Amino acid sequence: MDRGIGILETAEHLRNYYWLSRRSIKILAGWFLRFRSYETKYKLAYHLYDTSEHVSWLLDRLGEMRGGNPNASIRPELKELMEAVLSAPSDNAFLAGYYGVLQRSLIAAIKSDIEKMDTSGNANEIRILGRVLEDLESQRNWFDSLGLEWENSKWVGYLQQYVAFIGGLHGSDERESRPEDPEGMAFSRPSRILFDERIQIGPLESYESRSSMERQQATIEQFKVFFNEFYAAALLAGVLFDASDEDYPWALLADxxxxxxDEARHSEFGSIRLRELGCEPGRINPVLFEESHGLPVLHRIAYLTRGLEAYFMPRKGKRFKEYESSGDHRSQFFADQDWSDEINHVRYGNKWVEYLLQDDHRDLDDILQEVKDHLAKVRKQPVESIDAPF
Ligand SMILES: [Fe+2]
Ligand SMILES: [Fe+2]
Structure with a gap:
């Protein structure tokens, strides 16, 4: 008889889920840079995009609800919890904290809501939370498949105790005592993208030298450049990490x-195709990411979308046709997906550079000039144009 959760309580729960998801974007972006295994980096990127969709769905529903202001009355304890999850002391501690503790609490809370909800009265929420739950369970299954022995670490104990201390994600459970904060908890945006020992940092073949190679070797070198799109994913991870703490419209973070x-997937295309061609991915040149570390969000967006992606664009159609005429349909397939995605990326760049330059006395050319001035300082030599060494 008592089924159903009223609007105000539902709005409060959705707001908590919204907020946890929104902060998860920052956490996943930060750990994308820091986590050493590149296969795990790909997973984090897929999960970040799932999470961004969850934020959009939750915000849409909150916008329709009485008492749905998404930013009203988020408990400071939830903010602290997410700072703690971000500050994990090691790669495996991060996985244990994020997937083992935080995500399991989230899955349990959402399931408990759905069980209490009325299939007609709460139909809107059941629909959204059901979809979120499906994604979270598939992420959890991936984490479980790693077979880590994660339950008994000090770090996991700390986070579990913290969740109990704040009375669960909604603050409505009985509260336990506050755990002692572990020493040295802090996380700042990494200025380098980390990899394990399988990946060497170093230069790639230039476009010109690839163009004069015989076909098979040129294709291998080309997919090494795909694998290297980690540099673009890293640049955007830095943008998402920083933008999470600033007052940008959600639509910017969603785009x-x-x-x-997409950039993480393009790198994944590289790893898949290199293996098919009998070659293990083994090299990254992160220079374009590292040189951009000190630039503001606007400049990093303009540099990538209107500088570098515009620079690479003329190669895309040409490459697609070369694979087609040589009958390499598998390479052509990946080149096709990449080309199509790139058109969107330039579109995102146009839209958000224009938005961020509203009421500014500068235009895009001024921003790109400021980027070049920055690069000249970093490289200690004049920079006339935006280009890439590969
Ligand atoms: Fe790309
Ligand atoms: Fe791109």
């Missing part, structure tokens, strides 16, 4: 979450 995921 760049998508862009970020």
């Amino acid at each position: 760049f979450s998508r862009h970020f995921w």
